[in-house]
Amino acid sequence: MKNLCLAASLLLASSSVATAGMTSDLNAAIANMCEKLKACAFEQMGIDASSKQHPTATAINNSVNQACAVIKADFASEATSNAQKRQAIACVSSVTRKTCGELSQPNAQSPKACKGFQSFNRAN
Known part of the structure; x- marks a missing residue:
């Protein structure tokens, strides 16, 4: 579960919301990712x-x-x-597409789509 919590905490990135449509899309993507993390934690x-x-x-x-x-905040x-x-x-969507096995890898590379987000700048 620690690895899944790490995956969730890695998503703490820099981004915000200006339009309702974009906000809705981002919130939906985050909700999907969170459900995936829960499912993986249960599986693990x-x-x-x-x-x-x-x-x-x-x-x-x-x-x-x-x-x-x-x-989300x-x-x-x-x-x-x-x-x-x-x-x-x-x-967020690229994280959601990962398998539970990929999410639980302790030294997994951050998804390319997350490049530039501060929380994904990890020493490898």
């Missing part, structure tokens, strides 16, 4: 995603929801142009 922990009563499922949901709230507060928003959507 060997928990049936439909098992909402499981204490670990609750902890996973809470952890990913908190990380996603921070991600960061994107909303820092982007200044539609071009940045499009880049943010591409970045």
Whole structure:
């Protein structure tokens, strides 16, 4: 789960929202990514995603929801142009397309679409 939390925290990037349509698209992309991170965390922990009563499922949901709230707030507060928003959507979408195995790699390269986002500038 630490690796998945790392993947979520890596998304803390610089971007914000100016138009309603772009905001909606970015929020949808972030929501999709967050659902993917939850599914991967459940898979990694060997928990049936439909098992909402499981204490670990609750902890996973809470952890990913908190990380996603921070991600959403960061994107909303820092982007200044539609071009940045499009880049943010591409970045978040590229993370969503990764397999759970790829997301759990401790030294995985940041997606190319995320180049330029501060949170993705990691030492390799």
